Amino acid sequence: MKKIFTLLTAALMMLIVFNARAQDSQNDGDAPAKLKSYFGIFGGQSRALSDFKSTDYSNTKAGFAKNGVVLGIDGAYYFYKHFAIGFTVSKQDQGNLTYNDDQIISQGYTNDFKADGSTVTADKRYRSYNVLLGPQYTFVYHHLRFDLRASAGAIKNTATPSVAVDITGVPAQTGTFTQQSSKGTAFAYGGSVDVRFDMGSGWDLLLKGNYIKSDGPTISTTGRTSNLGRIVTKQPMTEGQIVFGLVKEF
Known part of the structure; x- marks a missing residue:
């Protein structure tokens, strides 16, 4: 994923250079109107990607x-001209474990412990806030604004x-052990591409795609008396978001 981020950054720089040369070649009478700063709200879907969405028990x-849903x-x-500093603050919900997820995890622990059986009880959901800031470059075509941004x-x-796990038939693991819910904060990076349609009077419609990646929060487990089976210590998070919004220029 770091390679993807590097390629996106390189592509952004190439497009900036190309567009800057194109702007230099324009006649003064053809120069585009000065771009205005803006602020907006959005809502849409946040999709879990890569390991974050995986349901493979053996993959920690x-x-x-x-x-x-994501709102933000x-x-x-x-x-300076087409250069800006952009920001995004969003709140997203990435769901909870389903009955099938519980069964996958339960079967995995039963096999690893060579147990008579195991019971998995999951609680709480993935809920988080993203706070991202980074350089942005904007291309203008008639009433459209195309924004490219790299963020961190x-x-x-x-x-x-x-996730609470109760193993039966294994003396080495007595009682229930629990993978605890985390409220940790972690570094994140990514990028975004959007198009804004100028409706006039300083109002724009926004269609935006966000990509966010993080090593995620630290995860702790309590109640273990055996180290067999799946042990999660970090939860990587990768999100792809498609959102619609309304923007006001100022």
């Missing part, structure tokens, strides 16, 4: 996350699923 990075605010401050910031989790 698998998050069993789901697609959910977005804006940019133009400081943080994911603040307000909850992750907790």
